[in-house]
Amino acid sequence: MADEVILLDHAYSPPAVRVRIALKEKGIAFESKQEDFSNKSSLLLEMNPVHKQIPVLIHNGKPICESLIIVGYIDEVWNEKSPLLPTDPHDRAHSKFWADYIDKKIYTLGRAVWTAKGETHAAAKKDLISSLKILEAELGDKPYFGGKTFGITDIALIPYYSWFYTLEKFGNLKMNEECPKLVAWGERCMQRESVSTTLHNQYETYDFILELRKKLGVE
Amino acid sequence: MEENQGVKLLGFWVSPYVLRVKWALKLKGIEYEYIEEDVFNKSPLLLKLNPVKGQVPVLVHDGKPIPESIVILEYIDEVWKHSPLLPQDPYERANSRFWAKFAAEKLQAYAWEALCSRGEDHERAIKASMEALEKMEKELNGKKFFGGDKIGFVDLVAGFISYQLPVYEEIVSMKILDSSKFPAITNWINNFLNHPLIKEELPPKHKMLAYFSNRRNVILVQNSSNK
Numbered sequence: 001m002a003d004e005v006i007l008l009d010h011a012y013s014p015p016a017v018r019v020r021i022a023l024k025e026k027g028i029a030f031e032s033k034q035e036d037f038s039n040k041s042s043l044l045l046e047m048n049p050v051h052k053q054i055p056v057l058i059h060n061g062k063p064i065c066e067s068l069i070i071v072g073y074i075d076e077v078w079n080e081k082s083p084l085l086p087t088d089p090h091d092r093a094h095s096k097f098w099a100d101y102i103d104k105k106i107y108t109l110g111r112a113v114w115t116a117k118g119e120t121h122a123a124a125k126k127d128l129i130s131s132l133k134i135l136e137a138e139l140g141d142k143p144y145f146g147g148k149t150f151g152i153t154d155i156a157l158i159p160y161y162s163w164f165y166t167l168e169k170f171g172n173l174k175m176n177e178e179c180p181k182l183v184a185w186g187e188r189c190m191q192r193e194s195v196s197t198t199l200h201n202q203y204e205t206y207d208f209i210l211e212l213r214k215k216l217g218v219e
Numbered sequence: 220m221e222e223n224q225g226v227k228l229l230g231f232w233v234s235p236y237v238l239r240v241k242w243a244l245k246l247k248g249i250e251y252e253y254i255e256e257d258v259f260n261k262s263p264l265l266l267k268l269n270p271v272k273g274q275v276p277v278l279v280h281d282g283k284p285i286p287e288s289i290v291i292l293e294y295i296d297e298v299w300k301h302s303p304l305l306p307q308d309p310y311e312r313a314n315s316r317f318w319a320k321f322a323a324e325k326l327q328a329y330a331w332e333a334l335c336s337r338g339e340d341h342e343r344a345i346k347a348s349m350e351a352l353e354k355m356e357k358e359l360n361g362k363k364f365f366g367g368d369k370i371g372f373v374d375l376v377a378g379f380i381s382y383q384l385p386v387y388e389e390i391v392s393m394k395i396l397d398s399s400k401f402p403a404i405t406n407w408i409n410n411f412l413n414h415p416l417i418k419e420e421l422p423p424k425h426k427m428l429a430y431f432s433n434r435r436n437v438i439l440v441q442n443s444s445n446k
Contacts, residue, residue: 050321050354064313066320076309089297093285100287101271134271 005030008044008056010037012208014107014159015067016055017198021155022071024194026078037202038215068099071152084152098138098145099156105131114170114209115218125171127176136179142186143200150192158195161186165202166209226251227279229265231258233422233430235379236288237276242291245416247299289319292372304372313336315372318365320357322377326351330379333395334387334431335438341391348395352380352404359403363410370414374407377441378417381408386427390435 007023009016009032023030035044035054047056047063057064057073064073075084085092109131112124135157139145145153164175164186175183189195200208213219228244228251230237244251256265256275268277268284277284278291285294296304306313329351332346355377359365365373384396398405411417 004407059310064310064317066317066403069313069316069320072316073309073313075286076312089294090280090283093290093294094291096293097285100290154343 003028004058004060006058008035008041008047009033009056010035010054010059010203012162012200013054014163017159017162018067018155019057019070019074020198021158021194022033022074022084024198025084025150025155025192026074027077027080027081028074052149054138068103068156071155083149084155086146086149086151095146095151095153098153101131102135102153102156106157110160110163110167112182115164115213115216116212121216125173128167128171129173132182136181139181139185141181144185147198150189154189158186158189161189162199162205163209164204166206169206225279225281227254228252229254229256229268229275229277229279231256231275232429233260234275235383236274238420238422239288239375239378240276240291240295241276241420242370242378242417243295244377245420246304246370247295247302249295271346289376292375296372304366304375306366306371315365318355318373319376321351322355322380324415326355326377327379330384330387330395333393334391335435337439341393345393345395349397349400350386351396352401356389356401356404357364359401362407364407370411370417374411377424378411380404381411382424383393383427386412386424386431390428390432 005023005028007016007019007030009020011034020032033041033043035041040052044054044056045052047058048054048065051065053065055065055067055070057070059073059077064070071084085095106128109124109128112120113128116124142148144150144158164183167173168175190199226244226249228237228240230253232255241253254264256262258275258324261273265275265277266273268279269275269286272286274286276288276291277286278293278294279285280298285291292304305315326348329344329347333341333348336344364370365377380396387393388395396405396408412421
C-alpha cells in the first residue's frame, strides 16, 4: 500500500524545516501544504485542534504534531535507512537531551533578539550567545552533534542557521566570532542535499523576518 | 541488555520531575540508590553530573548520567523492556509523547503561574489551567488511565495533577479541578492515587503545603520588586 504523507507546512518555520529535512534524509515522498498563519486552513484546525500550529505530519490520514515528536515518528516508521537517532540507549538519551535543549532555548531567545528592545533585548542576546557557546562546546570537534552521523540534534538546530544573518543584524554580533565552530557545522550541514534544498538562504530569511516584524507591529 | 546494578537517582523530595522517575523505577521493579539533593544549595556532584542545567532528576546508570525527566523515562523504557511505559505502535507512541509534553510544558506551567501570581495574572493562569485540563479530559475519554488499563508514560508525566495541583488549590483558595467539569480526570486522579505503587511514593501533604506556600511568597516578593 502506498503511503500518503502530507505535511502542513510553512517555508520559513524552523520546526517545519526540521520535518522537511527528516523526510528528505529518509527519501520519503510527501506533499507540502503551505499554511498562512493569519488564515489557518480547516485541515490544520482539524488535525491539530490542541495547538492549531504547524508542522503537522499527516500519515495515511493520521496526524502527528510537534516537530521533534514527528522526527522521532519518522525515524521509527521508516527505519530501514538513514537512522536519525543512535541505537545505544544512552546515546539516544544524549541526543534527545540536546534536541530538547535547543527546542526550549533557541527559538525563544532568537526571536527576542529580533523583536525585543532595551533590557529584554540585552538579556536575550546574552542568553542566546551563552546557549550557542554551550552548544558549540557540546559539538566540540565532531562533524555533527550525532558524531559521524547527521541526526536529530543536528536537525533540531540547523533551521536556525538561516537566522544567523538576522541575529547578527539585530543582535549586533558576529557569529564567526561568537561561535565559529557552529558556523562551520552549519556550512557542513548545508552540503547535505536534505538541508540545502530545504533551508532558505540567510538573506531571504532576513527579508521574511523584516516583513514578519511589520506584521507583528514591532518597530 | 538488562542491568540492575549501578542505578542511582539524584532527586529533591518535592520535585514532580523526580517523582515521575521514582514511579517509573518502581513500576519496573528496578532497585536504585536515591541521593537527596538540596536544589537551593547544589552539591558538586549534581553540578558535575548535570553541568548544563544543574537540575534534578539525574539518573546515573553504569556510571553514565542522564538528565531531564522525560528523557530519563524513555531511557528507562528502552533499557528495561518489561512493563512498557510507552505503547509499541509508532503512532500511539507519538500520541503519548504529545500528551506528556502538553501536560509537562503547558498545564504544569499554567498551574505554577496560578500558584505564584495575583490579580489578573492569577485569573488568567487559572483559566489557562482549566482550558488545558479540558483538553486532557477529552484525551482521557473515560479510560482508566491515559495508558489504558495500566499506568503508562502520560500518567507518570501528568501525575503531578493528582497530588500537587490540589495542594496549590488549597494554598491560594482556588478551584481548578472541578469534578463536574472534569469527571474523567477526577476519576483518573482516584485511580492513580490509589495505585499501590503510587500511593507509597508521594510527598507528605503538610510538607508540600509549607514548601509551596513559602515558594509562592518568595516569588511574589521577587516579582513585585522587579516591577
